[in-house]
Amino acid sequence: MQVKLALLALVAAAGHARADDCAKVSAPDKLDLKARHDVAIPEVADFGDKQLDAFYTKLAQVARAKKGQLRIGIYGDSNWTNDRTAGEIRRRLQLAFGDVGHGFIAFGIPWGWYHHQNLQHGTTGTWTMWNIATMEVRDKLYGFAGITAESSQAGATAWVETAKAGEPVGTKVSQIEVWYLAQPKGGSFEVLIDGESKEVVTTDATAAEMKFLSYKVPDDKHRLTIKVKKGRVRLFGATFERDVPGVLVDGIGINALSAATMTRMDPANQSAGLARRKYDLLIDATGTNMWAAQAHAKLIVKHVAQWKQALPKASFLLWSAPDFISEGTTNSTPRMKQNSKERLQGAKDAQVAFWDQYEMLGGYGSMPKWHKLGWDTPDGVHMGPQLSAYIGERFVYVVLKELAKRAETDPKLGCR
Numbered sequence: 001m002q003v004k005l006a007l008l009a010l011v012a013a014a015g016h017a018r019a020d021d022c023a024k025v026s027a028p029d030k031l032d033l034k035a036r037h038d039v040a041i042p043e044v045a046d047f048g049d050k051q052l053d054a055f056y057t058k059l060a061q062v063a064r065a066k067k068g069q070l071r072i073g074i075y076g077d078s079n080w081t082n083d084r085t086a087g088e089i090r091r092r093l094q095l096a097f098g099d100v101g102h103g104f105i106a107f108g109i110p111w112g113w114y115h116h117q118n119l120q121h122g123t124t125g126t127w128t129m130w131n132i133a134t135m136e137v138r139d140k141l142y143g144f145a146g147i148t149a150e151s152s153q154a155g156a157t158a159w160v161e162t163a164k165a166g167e168p169v170g171t172k173v174s175q176i177e178v179w180y181l182a183q184p185k186g187g188s189f190e191v192l193i194d195g196e197s198k199e200v201v202t203t204d205a206t207a208a209e210m211k212f213l214s215y216k217v218p219d220d221k222h223r224l225t226i227k228v229k230k231g232r233v234r235l236f237g238a239t240f241e242r243d244v245p246g247v248l249v250d251g252i253g254i255n256a257l258s259a260a261t262m263t264r265m266d267p268a269n270q271s272a273g274l275a276r277r278k279y280d281l282l283i284d285a286t287g288t289n290m291w292a293a294q295a296h297a298k299l300i301v302k303h304v305a306q307w308k309q310a311l312p313k314a315s316f317l318l319w320s321a322p323d324f325i326s327e328g329t330t331n332s333t334p335r336m337k338q339n340s341k342e343r344l345q346g347a348k349d350a351q352v353a354f355w356d357q358y359e360m361l362g363g364y365g366s367m368p369k370w371h372k373l374g375w376d377t378p379d380g381v382h383m384g385p386q387l388s389a390y391i392g393e394r395f396v397y398v399v400l401k402e403l404a405k406r407a408e409t410d411p412k413l414g415c416r
Contacts (some may be wrong), residue, residue: 022415023064027404028397033390037369041394042356044317044402047348055281055315056406059247060414062097063403066245069100071278073250075146076285077257078111079322079383085285086251087117088392091169098246099169104277107158107226107235108149110135111255118163118170119240123149125156125228132264133256133289140266141181141208143236144273146254150234152187160238161223174219174243178226179236179273183208187231191215194223203233210236210272219243236273250277258289259299259346271310279314282307285357287321287343288336288381296339300346316352318343322391323358323367325380330368337364360394 046052055070062070070093074086094100102119109115109122110129130137132146142148149158163170178191186203193215201213224238241248254261262284274282284304290296304316320340326333340358347354362369370376375387383391407413 022407022412023066025060025064025404025407028400031393031397033386033393035370035373035375035390037362037366037373039360039362041360041398043398044353044355045347046353048316048351048353051351052315052317052353054313056403057414058280059399059403060407062245062247062414064407064414066098068245070097070247070280071250072248072281072283073252073274073277073279074283074285075252075254075257075262077253077288078255079288079388080251080253080285081111081255082113082388083116083251083253084383084385084388085392086249086253088389089396090247090249090251091118092393092396093247093249094169098244099172099242100244100246100248101173101175101239101241102163102170103241103248103250104145104237104239104252105160106143106145106147106149106237107160108147110147110149114253116251118167120161120164121159123156123158125151126153127151127156127158131254133254133258133261136264139208140264141210141234141269142265143179143181143210144265144270144277145237145252146257146265148181148234148236150232151228152232154228154230156228157225158235159223159225160240162221162240165221170240171221172219172242173222173240174217175239175241176215176217176222176224177239177241178213178215178224179238180211180213181208181234181236182211183232183234185232187233188229189233189235190227190229192225192227193217195225200229204231210269212276250279256289257286259284259286259296259303260290260292262286262303263299267306271306274307274310279311281315281317282311283317283319285319285321287319287339288324290321290339290342291335293338293342296342297346297349300343301350304346304350304352316350317355318347318350318352319355320344320358322361322383323364325367325371330371332365332367334364355395355398357391361391
């Protein structure tokens, strides 16, 4: 899908900023995606001690001085499993400020709709897929993204490839990482890049440990293949990145993810992964699957505390969940109105930022309206391609409006 960029013309023709000069930042003046159900877009509220400052300073460095990389991670439920909203955010930010690669992708396809945008990936042979929400594994070693794939079939493969030629982003990679589990009685696998064997890796170890392999390749299109040689091999995922300034967005979509299921990961395993990804902003966009009102805010505080421990310099943001239609009716479920309040309270208690996606879409009664437009899916719960893009564009819009406001207040923001 082609992305219009009128609202993202933020970097003036002045080009690279000098030490005594900053590229101009302009506030977005329009939205590409509009509907008759549009309402005012809420700003992001910060309930921490200016904890979003570090994020906006880093974004300003990328946007104005063309220096460094801004790294965003987004945990979401089934509305995020197909990477549509994360993909919209990724495309818009990368086309505006620099494509640093797709980022993290889990190996395997745990659900039929687990397909990332502007990337190609899949498996051959037999794999067992585990995840923290719908198919748990006893040892809780899912990696930081809550999904893991294991095979004992010699010759089974898991592969990831850059986007197809002509796609707007994701067509190049220069740095590839493979994330896997070293474990007692572990097997071995072969790493191939563009069909060329790089090495055979033995995963047998005295204790379970998440490990990483790194490969530098020419900045171009590439295909990574992991091939099981013998024994039990468990994989977490791969990262595709580039050594250029810009923005990276990891979309971490897990079916039925919630504040409760988020706590099922092994803490050390999750923290090690988060620390390696080095996010500047980490977002929790769950909520739909949270049913225990009395526990919701407390669980948010618990898992955000773990995030903060792993990423002490990062900024953190909670989204409220969208409205949806009660099963067997044409009406909204009242629970999501209460859920939005719980999310807000969790953000206040955890002292992090909050974005009201629920009200941005129109609040109570909004999903039946979007359903009549055909922007959701037939179940009245999940987002269709148009509504996913609509949400992604509006989040980018509020972020860039705030960046422009901060640059006006501090003309040298990001350029010092």
